[in-house]
Amino acid sequence: MKLLILCLYIIANLSYNGKASLESFMPTKDNMILADTTKGTHKSCSRPCKFNVKPRRCTYDFEISPSIEENGRPTLTINNLTPGPSIKVCLHDIVIVKVKNKVPNQDVTLHWHGVEQKGTPYMDGVPMITQCPIVYGSTYEYAFIASNPGTFFYHSDSVNHQSDGVYGTFIVDQPQPLEPHSSLYDYDRSEDHTMIIGTKFNELLTGRLEDINEIRPDNLVVNGDEMDTKIFVIQGYGYRFRFINAIALECPLLINVERHPMTIITSDASPVRPVITDAVRLYPGERMDVVVRANQRSGGYWIRVSGEGVCDGLNAYAMLLYSGFNYTNLLEQGPTAELEQDYETIIYGQQLRSLRDMSPVTKVKSVYLSIDKNAPKFKDSDIDFSYRSDAMSKKPFFPAVLASESVLQINGKNFLYPNAPYLLKSRDVNPDIICNVGEESEHKEPQCLQVLKAEANEVLDLVLANEGLHTNDTYTFHMHGKSVQVIATWENPTNTPVSKADFLKLYSEDLITRNARNPPIKDTVAVPNKGFTVLRYTPTFGGSWLLECRSCSTVLPVAILITVPLSIPKLVVDTLPSCGNYRPADTLLN
CATH class of the missing domain: 2.60.40.420 (Cupredoxins -  blue copper proteins)
Known part of the structure; x- marks a missing residue:
């Protein structure tokens, strides 16, 4: 509780003073009382983000533990889920995640991939750099401000733990008028239109002493499934999709939506000048937001994810379903040959241009x-x-x-x-x-x-x-x-x-x-x-x-x-x- 109150006091100062930082935070009296000024705990902070509304304190309890899937495959889970629970908050919300380690003989930490830790560098989640590892049976409490909007994800700092299932989505929204590309789409349903891609192995990598680079994954999965993720749309509308490569190994991904061009609007949570393409490439840890317009004949279409590098030859699929279409027909037909085509242009993040110009630099x-x-x-x-x-x-x-x-x-x-x-x-x-x-x-x-x-x-x-x-x-x-x-x-x-x-x-x-x-x-x-x-x-x-x-x-x-x-x-x-x-x-x- 002492740690929680201290973090909340620091964060409250940072939230209401854009120039504040830890450098400027010093107690004025030795016996000062740190007060929680945020008031109220919200189990879920997923909501429309509005102007002139005080930030919420968003508290999550994570328990990382080993488990066995229905097919008998061993895995690591967060609250018995892999991927773990989704976190969706608004800009400037205070995020508090209590992580309990229930993995025997293993130390864990969680890293918040892409999240700026301004004023709270000790919440970055790197063992022996920003914190002590979370040993078996203990709990560590992360607390920081969601200070930059966009598509992020969290994962264990350990490659083995992440590969075994310790990862999940982390979305920071902001009021719609602040979104620079909001005119390009009609709906942003991040709870339903986020695709986080991971891998599955036929054995538990946690605890192995051998080099797992020699072990190839067996499957790619989208939101934890190989072919069962469903994304529903209404004909004639544009939607914002969020893609996350949450794979810890050197496994780039190619993603395309059957018969639907994509307009890229952000890369790694930063807005870019819009580019239209048929396929995108995401390297491990990259995220990309695209706009897909449902302007084809009403029906069902495949979203294909193809692996490269150590994932070469592996594929996963999601279904893009127009309202009223019976997806069982799509499952019976399977992916079409059109998805096997060679793409003339495949766009990846480093080819894009930022939406804003940078000031000239004289000394580098x-x-x-x-x-x-x-x-x-x-x-x-x-x-x-x-x-x-x-x-x-x-x-x-x-x-x-x-x-x-x-x-x-x-x-x-x-x-x-x-x-x-x-x-x-x-x-x-x-x-x-x-x-x-x-x-x-x-x-x-x-x-x-x-x-x-x-x-x-x-x-x-x-x-x-x-x-x-x-x-x-x-x-x-x-x-x-x-x-x-x-x-x-x-x-x-x-x-x-x-x-x-x-x-x-x-x-x-x-x-x-x-x-x-x-x-x-x-x-x-x-x-x-x-x-x-x-x-x-x-x-x-x-x-x-x-x-x-x-x-x-x-x-x-x-x-x-x-x-x-x-x-x-x-x-x-x-x-x-x-x-x-x-x-x-x-x-x-x-």
Whole structure:
């Protein structure tokens, strides 16, 4: 209760003061009483959003536990559901989610994918970065403001847990007049017209020590079903559909609606200039809102989802049903051959243009991030098959996985989770494990806590370079806490490896097309094989934020930590749950 009251007080201050942040929140008296000014608890905050209405406090109770589906397949569920319960709130509502972990021998956290955590960076849900993990039998309470509208989703920070079913939709609506593309559609029924796509495996991945990248999913599912999701429309009207790729592995998706063109209106919750297409591609973690107009002959049509990458050859379907049509006929006929056509144009988020123009930037700091597979050199005596502890002598440590395979790395290193939550207890983090981005070569071990220090409002161009010397894959990265501008995406037309020297030459000679005027604003981006993606990142509020490739590896994490100065009051730190005697494995898996 103490934590709840504290969070509500902070959030109430932020909600009614657009310039407020944790930096400005300091108690005026040691004995001040924190009061809950929101009044009233609402089990469900799904409602039409209106002007001049006070935000609601939206409380949800989540219990994550193992379960067995009707077909005998093991899974993880939230309140016995997978996907988990949908969260739908209005802009500026206070979201409170109490998460209880009932998964034996497993630690969990929940990440709110795409949600800005302005003023509440400790609610981002990254273990040992923003919080202590939720251990078996305990409960953690998330509380934050729904400060940006759009289509989001939540998921476990663990790739295994998410793959086993811990994910769900999170929609933040706003009053209809504020929607920039509301004139393009007649209805926005997010409860019925949201498609969240996941995978199914024939075994429970939770608790496996092997690399699950070698395990292929068996099925794609839309809202938990392979072919049973129904979307009802009335002829002659336009509808807003929301697509979410909630797959944790490197599994891009192609989506099309039979005989119905789509008008793309948002990507990763950010409005874009409308584009009409027959098919869209979504990378893992991406979301896209489209408008579909029911202007065909009354009947039933298939919405097809086709997998690529590790999901190649897998398909899932939903039914677009006009009012009054008997869908049993559609099921008897099955998907039509028309869905097998080759599409001349497939649109994905990084090809779009933002709805608003950006201000010119005069000073930019460029940070080059080399992404490639490496096999670090070491002696057999360096391999340690046990976890390290504070009692062991210091020596170079090489995880056993490096003895048999190469691993994907950034600047030649894998990310190492700290021994204490970096955001809350930075002084307790062992300084020997930290390496600054760009100076990783000075660190002897293949893993380190890769930290990029940034100042508030400093403009950074993050060059994600998929050099492709030892790999031929495209990789998807997610930026926590705040969206970025995608300035450029380039793939080598000769399909040969690229280097930093190649990038500098191409960039200086304007051979890489850049869009700094109206770049798409995203939090999830793809980095093409043997190519570059340039992200412009301007931190406007403090925190510790991961830039991670969750789908790159389940063996050793691939990420960097961007830190922006932030002074969290001791009152806040002391009120948040502490780790106690919890000590994570030094190679805490992502």
